[in-house]
Amino acid sequence: MPVNLALGHVSTDFLIAALVIYSLSVVAFAGDFAFGRPRRAASAATGQQARQRAGALASVGAAAAAPAVPPAPSAPPASSPPSAPAAPSAPGSAAPDSMPEVAVPPLRAIRQAGGWVQTALALSAVGVVAHTVAVVTRGLAVHRAPWGNMYEFVTALTCVAAIFFLFVMIKYRAWALGVFVMGAVVVALGLAETLIYTAAGQLVPALQSYWLDIHVTAMTLATGIFFVAAVLGVVYLAADRSARRVAAGRAESGNGILRRLPSIEQIDRLTYRTVMFGFPVWTFGVIAGAIWADQAWGRYWGWDPVETWAFITWVLYAAFLHARATAGWRGRRAHYIQLLGFASLMFNILVVQVFIAGLHSYAGVS
Amino acid sequence: MTDVRAPEADPFESAAEPGEQGPRNRDPASGKLGLADWLKWGWRQLTSMRIALVLLFLLALGSVPGSILPQEGTDPGGVQQYFASHPALAPWLNHLGLFNVFAAPWFAAVYLLLFASLVGCVVPRTFRLAGSARTLPPRAPRHLTRLPRSAEYQTTLTPAVAAEVAATVLAGHGFRLRRPDGDGEYWVSAEKGYLREVGNLLFHLALLGVLVSVALGGLFGYKADRLLVQGTTFADTQSALDEWYPGRFVSAADLGPFTITLNRFDASYITSGAQRGQPSSFDAQISYTAHPGGPVRNDRLEVNRPLSVDGAKVYLIGHGYAPVFKVTDSRGQVVYDQATPFISGASGNFLSQGVVKVSGAQPEQLGFTGVFVPTAVMVGGVLESAFPAADNPVVSLLAYAGNLGLNDGVPQSVYQLNTAAMRQLTSAPQLLLPGQSLKLPDGQGTIAFTGYVPWASLTITHDPGQLPALICGLAALGGLLLSFMVRRRRVFVRARASGQGNGAPDEAHSTVQIGGLARTDASGGFEDEFASLAAELRSAHSQHEGE
DSSP states (O other): OOHHHHHHHHHHHHHHHHHHHHHHHHHHHHHHHSSSSOHHHHHHHHHHHHHHHHHHHTOHHHHHSSSSOOTTTTOOSSSOOOOOOSSSSTTSSSOOOOOOOOOHHHHHHHHOOHHHHHHHHHHHHHHHHHHHHHHHHHHHHSSSSSSSSSOOOOOOOOHHHHHHHHHHHHTOOOGGGGHHHHHHHHHHHHHHHSOOOOOOOOGGGGGSHHHHHHHHHHHHHHHHHHHHHHHHHHHHHHHEEEEEEEEHHHHSSTTTTHHHOOOHHHHHHHHHHHHHHHHHHHHOOOOHHHHHHHHHOOOOOOOHHHHHHHHHHHHHHHHHHHHTTTTTTHHHHHHHHHHHHHHHHHIIIIIIHHHHHHHHOOOOOO | OOOOOOHHHOOSOOOOOSSSSSGGGTTTTTOOOOOOHHHHHHHHTSSHHHHHHHHHHHHHHHHHHHHHHHOTTTHHHHHHHHHHOOOOHHHHHHTTTTGGGGHHHHHHHHHHHHHHHHHHHHHHHHHHHHHHHOOHHHHHHHGGGGSSEEEEESSSSOOOHHHHHHHHHHHHHOEEEEEEOSSSSOOEEEEOOOOHHHHHHHHHHHHHHHHHHHHHHHHOEEEEEEEEETEEESSSSSOOOOOEEEEOOGGGGGSSSEEEEEEEEEEEEEEOOOOOOOEEEEEEEEEEESSSTTTEEOOOOOOOEEEETEEEEEEEEEEEEEEEEEETTTTEEEEEEEEEOEEESTTTTTTTEEEEETTSSSSEEEEEEEEEHHHHHETEEEEEOOOOSBBBBBEEEEEEEEEEOSSSSSSTTTTOOOTEEEEEEEEOOOOTTOEEOOOOOOOEEHHHHHHHHHHHHEEEOOOOOOHHHHHHHHHHHHHHHHHHHOOEEEEEEEEEEEEETTTTOOOEEEEEEEEEESSSSSSHHHHHHHHHHHHHHHHHHHHTTTT
């Protein structure tokens, strides 16, 4: 079937619209940093520390103890202060009931977060819609899954990253991280649009297979998710570095940006969960790729350069997941491993597929 | 990842790291170390998570040269080229096995150590899992409010009834329960999520299975290549194959006796736009028999659509042009009349090179090196191909006469002409259109370019490890999902008579405490599960109050 060029142009227009809207949402996220409501980071951190200490008393690792969500500002202090005795507090009278607080529903939490956050989230959502329309119309224009060359791949993976992070921001109230992740999406999308734009076109026969769709779809999803994890990892390292400088007395603790971020532990946990979400998808993508390779080339694994780097990426993310459970490797070191994993993923896409000859040289970049 | 247990540190039987201490701590009395101590120490180190991490890094690092340097397995020509362009460096790299990384002993050492570490970690854990599946959850701690998650409320039920109701609710959620053994206390211990550890074990064991499957394929499988000109037939025997790479335990007798005829090959290309010249489809029409004398079946081979025959798979890998030449020697006899496969080189659009060797020509043997151009255009006096389809086919030939050197005992490539003992007959390449012929000087004869046919290259593989590898891969994925999505958690409920402690027991009122902890809550959500469970327990209790 011939390529529908008109629809291809519609796709490009929507993509540019998405880019503009995303940029505005980044401005709004930044505006929240500059002018938004104060975030009572201190009270949340106190509550969390209390829980962690309680957790330590109950001889459980911190991983199980800390909550993912800071208590709402209006909520009473953490349900179990470290020193609380188990017996009723006042003799002769029953202890007051203490039930675990139910998390504030996302919409109310967003309303409480202030106008800048609302604007930024709304813009992100509109941008995601425009971005999705761009990807879908591209697919309709070329009559196939719209991730057949590098330009389409970057477009699709940033779409995945934006959708996934929008979900994360709402579910985990992580809008303080929006300026970083959406900013990275804008940069990646902008670079794709200016440097590697490829007009809508057909694919070579080796790429005409439904296993391609499955394989590359999984790889696109995983890359989008790992993209979010990488940005979170960078934020983690920056926050961790600053916290250590403060602890060493080499910096003032009054850094406005860091005060507004979630706690280091929360960023760490969010990153970990993101990688845990992406890793099985990546694993599935590698398996689907092996099935495709078997049908196209007569072997399911042949250490083709791209396969080798997909393996390296898999090993590094596996190392991150293990490192987080290894004494002495948690925190900073684990995040360096994670970023190394993402670097190998980017190296695979940007360098190996373009410059190293192999069976995967389909990037369509000239 | 080790079996060193720290029962005080973690309520779940778990994975503490081994200390930094060496083996001497194992035997403080004598101060001397036996071999057994060292072995034990080494094994503990090997199976520690830290060493596993280091091995994972080495595995990743070791793979890098395999993608940057040309490899024997995937690109033997590239290796030769590398030797030619880096004569000093290449032998050293070769000594280190860097041209065949994934078969190198050091690479094998890394992954075998990693798998040994994995086994050393997984096997004890399997036993521990089996053990913990048999033992009940621990007794409820005394002070449940000290657990990471806790709740507390009053009920008018007696402690015994309150505990009973709680047990019913928790059992309904699939928790394993433990009740006090008549010590005058009222509590319920509940545990759930054993599948997490099962998934974790399944993942690691399945990875081991993948390795075994790959080894199976390497030992009992084979791969072969065959170039087949349209209209010709070949039988799957060792002598008929161009290349044959058998596994260690495979002999020529293991080859399937099928035959394949290439009836017709078609390739089509995009004719306009930015992608002009890119292939849009390949289609090889074949007929085959699974065994000699068997029924002839017709089928089509396409890219991504292999043929399964006789336990082997046949893939369409490449294609090209085979110009047909007819050579008449000085006596006027036709000494050569066949399609000769030409191989397309790096320059695009199927500009292909090949040679014609006419060993039967008299008085001297004849040889030709040629270039086949499917769509010939002259660009600045150089012949180039403008399109991969044969729209304006031209061959350009250089003729030689002399001794082809076929009887030297050294095997020759059919794509190379050894001109050491030959002299060039034509001073410049001669262009021929289909149907044209070239008269050789000195009455040596003529060569006619009578036409061309396409050829297809086939790869034949047999890999008994393929299906096991797929199954193990999917099992690994399933185990991964299980271990990520299931969390192992404990919930304790304790009911006490209210007023206990100030000497005024009021048996009809109880304080209910609920405590919960998750061992690993990586995917999150235990706080929500606990909150809704606590709410459910409370409403169950107030329902019973009304009865």
